[in-house]
Amino acid sequence: MRRDDATERQVQAARPDGSTWLSANAGSGKTRVLTDRVARLLLSGVEPQHILCLTYTKAAASEMQNRLFKRLGGWAMRPDDALRDALRELGIDGPIQTDALRQARTLFARAIETPGGLKIQTIHSFCASLLRRFPLEARVTPQFTEMDDHSARQLRAEILQRLAEGKDASVVEDMATIYSGSDFDDLTRVLTAQRDAFQDDVTRDLVLDWFDLAPGYDAKALRAAVFTGDEPEILRQLVPAMLAGGSNDCKQAARLALLTGQDLSELPELENIFLYGGSAKKPFGAKIEAFPSKDCRKTIPDILDALNAWMTRVEQAREARLALAAAEKTLVLHRFARVFLPAYERQKTLRGWLDFDDLIVKARDLLTDPAVAAWVLYRLDGGIDHILVDEAQDTSPVQWQVIERLAQEFTSGAGARADVPRTIFVVGDKKQSIYSFQGADPREFDRMQAEFAKRLVSTNRPLSAMELEYSFRSADAVLRLVDQTFTGRDSAGFASSMHRAFKNAMPGRVDLWPAIEKPAAPEKIAWHDPVDRRSESDHMVLLADRIASEIRRMVDQRVMIPVEIENTGTYRMRPVREGDVLILVQRRSSLFREVIRACKDKGLEVAGADRLKVGAELAVRDLAALLSFLATPEDDLSLAVALKSPLFGWSEQQLFTLAQGRKGYLWEALRNRADTHPDTLTILNDLRDQTDFLRPYELIERILTRHDGRRRILGRLGQEAEDGIDAFLAQALAYERGNIPSLTGFLTWMETDELEIKRQMDAAGNRIRVMTVHGAKGLEAPIVILPDAGRRDNSIRDMMLVHEGRALWKTAGDDAPATVGAALQAQLEAQEAERDRLLYVAMTRAEKWLIVAAAGDLGKDGSSWFHRVEAAMRASGGVDHGFDFGQGVRLESGDWNLPETETDSAEIKPAQVLEGLFSRPAPEVKALPETLSPSDLGGAKALPGEAGMSEEAAKLRGSQIHLLLEILPSVDPSDWALRSNGILSGGDLAAEAADIPALLAEVTSVLSNPDLAFLFGKGTLAEIPVSATLPELGGQRVHGLIDRLIIQPDRILAVDFKTNGVVPDTPDTCPEGILRQMGAYAAALRLIYPDRQIDTAILWTRTARLMPLSNDLVMGALRRSSLP
Incomplete structure (x- = not known):
């Protein structure tokens, strides 16, 4: 069977008889390769329970499993010739006998009937199942539960409170003196996330060594290095001489006059006077021959050498002062962690809780514990013969340790089943590693490849390294621009990055819109305007309006985009639809919200935000207001909010008429007008009668179902409100599982909750999707708009750094000693490299048309996405193009003047109206025969x-x-x-x-x-x-x-x-x-x-x-x- 080069590479990568390390470009079909490899393993006789496929997200695991079951289910029903063709397409060459067809048809049944199911799961899910299988060996309770963010936040606060009131109160106080954040939860959250950096018993001398200070070095030693005893005399003679000099000498003399020349606390001020600034040719060097002024120096020849020596000592001591200050703060951090983290772990153990990090760490510890690891691996050795790892570039070092231990036995050729062929398959792309905040390190991708290659040499089954260069997603114009944009960005993982368009006949286009400048002076805002609303002339508002207007124009004027005709490689044109557009931003900033608002204002179908804060959703706030009234009938504001909500639909005038001139509470006024609002009172009376007898979940469900609340809310706020309602109900159940149910308790619990839910944007239908680049990983769209291409500050927000496995307290700016400076620089470079990869992910979501835009500050160093894309477009042959709103750049490939399709095979069908469906009586149900x-x-x-x-x-x-x-x-x-x-x-x-x-x-x-x-x-x-x-x-x-x-x-x-x-x-x-x-x-x-x-x-x-x-x-x- 003849295959094209791209398909042949996929077929070779999916071969089940060897171990493979696959580097796959964006859009190269890695999910298909994974699915093909699992199918071919099953075809080769491997039992389903001997295969372990680890994915990065639950969505990816579900997608892969659905694809596999769909294929295997299709095989079970295909006639012989069609099944032979399917197997040859998969890569099965040579004659395919009847027995092979019969086996292929049984794979679906074998897969779904496997005890425990076919193991396609996330690494967290696998580790959870491992811990539940070996709870005694892992030292966890068999009935452990996985913590949610709300429970973790409450537990951290509880432990902090106990520490502050107990014997370790002084440790908390010391921490409070150096921590300037408004919320200690930010600190404790980072501590628990970076717990591995606090495992060792850190001593003061060890911390001093981190900062290149001698053991026992302290403030006394620092003072001795700066002050030798003659400094007061130097000041006594220097100050009068400088006061007699010029204006600059006088200013400096006034500052020196306030010093004693003996106190260590004066050292920062001495540095400001005696040393150059950080931007000078000699940063923080002593002002020898430059301080004081030349004329003044002539008047103090007797002390000039002593003054120069003092300034030199101040210069030399500056690094020691900064290092000592940072070391002391780092030591405070470690002392706090030493009491907080054990208390946190102890309370989790007592409650039978594990967080997501625990699942990985405890699984790692289980597999590396010399007392039980051999036993656990022996038990697993009989169960796992083939390991497949998806999205390997996002696998953290700790997760790699788990995988490494699982594969240790059969990568050494030993184990309980040494005679069985066993393989490892890893697929990933360093260029798409964008989850460092979850522990991912793209350097581990190369390290682990080298490690597995070295191990597998001894098994006579060497590791095969392969690449997938072809993109089955993007047009040639997009891919050429991608290659040009990242030329020379080797440090970010683009060393050998080249892309080839499989659909080279598909027309492609890239547009760079002219940037919108930030207004020179902000527009004056009237005192009565909302303070959180941007003015109409704001650059972000203008950009959002431009985006929405252009999409509106595309839809209304039937702007055409290419579409392939039934996988023939032939293309025709069809009109743009709203569902073709994917808008990606770097973060959920004001631009994110403005784009959604502008699209709605233009009457466009938009799917809304990809992440929702449950407590901030209008539907949830309306329900919470009604619950607050039910808990406290005297709460006039909550009742007013509930009445104005879709639940009751009151107008402003109705509420004003009721509230104005009332003598008592709003609830009393409403009851006194029962004849005016009978429906409202009926609902409220029923709910009040049930409040003391129903759990919070049941009460909410009563509002939504019996009193038609769900229909009313969706009718006013749209279908997207349903996600918030369902999350609110889920939170009520979560509260009831861990607390004695009460309405007041639930409302208090929700006030401290900042739950975010992720909406599935891959099923948005014919609606515009607006989301972050991180959230769009794995998605694609015919038209992708990148409006957030302006300058981004590369800064570090966390209060601590982890460098070379050491937790350091962050000291910013010129106050950072060399150790902290090196850590800061390393993290900033890593962030910049990840931002490169983020741009790569964003650009490669586009199938046919990529649009890049920006507003505000673009920077002058050319590092913004806008400037980099502009330079790459010019280098790739992009030409100036006049848009309705200004001059930009366009890069095209293929013929955009193709004829229009006669029928749009992908067109959204209108919803069918089922006349009288709910007005006719249901037919009588006939009992089925026994x-x-x-x-x-x-x-x-x-x-x-x-x-x-x-x-x-x-x-x-x-x-x-x-x-x-x-x-x-x-x-x-x-x-x-x-x-x-x-x-x-x-x-x-x-x-x-x-x-x-x-x-x-x-x-x-x-x-x-x-x-x-x-x-x-x-x-x-x-x-x-x-x-x-x-x-x-x-x-x-x-x-x-x-x-x-x-x-x-x-x-x-x-x-x-x-x-x-x-x-x-x-x-x-x-x-x-x-x-x-x-x-x-x-x-x-x-x-x-x-x-x-x-x-x-x-x-x-x-x-x-x-x-x-x-x-x-x-x-x-x-x-x-x-x-x-």
Whole structure:
């Protein structure tokens, strides 16, 4: 089968027989490669439970699983020729025999029936399952719960309060003296996020060493280095001499006159006088021969050498002073962390809580603990043969340690299953590493590649490094601009970045709009205007209006964009729709909000913000106001807000009429006018009657459902309000799980909550999407607008730095010692490199048309996105272009004058109106015919003489053996005993420890019998449900589970396991009830497979004997069935 170069690279990358490290450009189809590789692993005979695929987000895991199941499900239904084509497209070369087709059709059932499910999950989800599997070894409670942000914030505040009131109050006070933030939660949040930097017991001398200071160095040593004793005399002679000099000498003399020349606290002022500034040619150097003035120096020859020596000592001591101050603050930080973090961990343990970082850290600790790691890895060694890692560039160092330990056994060629081919597959793109705030470090991508390559050399299965250069998403113009923009940005991960457009015939366009300058003077705002509203002439407002106006024009004037015709490589043009547009910003600033507002003002369909603060949503605020009134009827403001909300729909005039001139509370005034507002009073009275009896969730649900609140809110605020309502309900449930439910308690709990919810923007329909670049990772759109391309300050906001694994207190500006300065510079360079990668992600979301715009300060160093894109467009052949609003630049590829499509295959269909759907009475529900089990058709199930065990005990024993026969065939025989103990140790089918050896012995006799091996080989199916309407039973429907089904080209064999104590000698002497059951299976299978021979057999586990049953025997028994 001939494949193009791009597809062939994907096929080679998905080969299941070796380990691969794949660097994939944006839009190169890495999700397809991952899915293809899993499918090919399954085709090669790998059991689903032996595959572990780790993704970065739940959405990515869900997307990959959906794609895989869709493919496997499609295979199950395809005819032979179509299935062969699908397998060849996947990369299966050579003749494809019937057996391979049969196996491919069974993969869907095998995947969905795998115990525990096919393991496609996030690293956090995997670590959580690992901890739940080994809770004792991991030292966690088996019933641990994962903390949410609200619980974590409350716990941090609680611990801080306890520390401040306890024996460690002085530590908190010391921390408060150096921390200038308004909220201590910011500090404690950073501490818990960077807990690994505080693991060691840090001493004062160790911190001094970090800052290149000698052990024991303190203020006394610093003072001795600056003040030698003659400084007061120098000042006594210097000050008068300078006062007699020029104006500058006089100013400096006045400052010196306030000093004693003996106090260490005077050192910063001496530095200001004696040393040059930070921007001088000699930054912070002593003013030798320059202080005081030349004329003044002539008058003090006796002290000039001593003065110069003093200034030199001040210069030399400056770094030591800054280092000592930073070291003291760093030591305070570590002392605070030493009491706060253990208390935080202790309280989490007592409550059975783990946060997201705990899941990774504790899994890492579990896998590296020498006391238990070997045992855990041994247990896992039998379960994981193939590891696939998605979005590897965003994997943090701690997460890599987990993956590294999981792969350690089979990357060394050892382990419990050394004879089984085992692989690792890693796919990522350093250029898209934009989550450093979550611990991602793109340098780890290269380090781990080198580490795995070194390890796999010894296994004779070396690591194959591959790249995917082709983009299946973006047009050539966009990709050429991307390559040009990042030329020379090697430090950010663009060393060998080149992109090739797979759809090279698709027309592409990039526009650079003229920037909007910031007004020279801000417009005066009237005193009565809202202070948080920008003026109409504000540059951000103007840019937002320009964007909305242009989209409006595109839609109204039917501006055309290219669309491919049925994957033929042929393109036609179709009109722009709102859903084609994706607007990306760097952060949710005022521009973000202004763009959404402007789009709504222009009547455009916009999906709203990609993240919502639940407490700030109008729908939530309206509901909260009503709840506040119900909790406190005297709360006039809350009642007024509720009445004005969509829940009641009062007008300003109605509220004014009620409130003006009232004598008491607003609620009393409303009750006194019951005849004027009967509907409102009916609702409020009902809710007040229920307030003391319903939990918060139930009360909210009553408002939304019984009193039509949800419909009213959505009717006023739009469908997007539903996300906030659902989040509010979820918060009510979360509150009730951890607290004694009360309405007042819930309202107080919500006041301290800053929950944000992420809306799924990939399903926004035909609506404009406005979101951050971070949120758009993995998305794409025909038209992408980047309006936030202006200058961004590269600053560090956190109060502490982590450099080379050390937590340092941040000292900004000229007060930073060399150690802190190096850490600051390293972090600033990392941030700048990540900002490059953020621009790359933003640009590569565009399929056909990329628009770049900016407003305000663009900077003068050319580092803004706007200037970089402009320079790259000029270098790529971009030309000046006149837009309606000014002169810009345009870069194009392909023919934008193609004919319009006759029909728009992607056009949004209007919603169908179902006339009278809810006005007609529903048809009468007819009862479905009762479904019987094949084992309920009457007749004896055992031969005479079976005794010694109750019926319930016999059924339980049979179910236990059935369960072992279902699971153990896929387990290595050396692990059967261990797995049996685990399988039967809990749940409804738990067995007594003393009974398990006998159960296992019976199962082992079956599984070890070579004559029965064909029943448990590859391609056989276990526990297969079957349903059918049987003519032999007068049209009665039956449903049952066949223990083992063997499907062959011309024959179907159904086998049922029986655990009877007394085994018949011949089929004729089988119990009648068993024969009737097998007859039902045979009749059902004959309806499903009419062209194949249907055979049945009983496997008697007590004697490990397979007894074939003739068709006449079982069908005769079926016809004798007695229906209930």
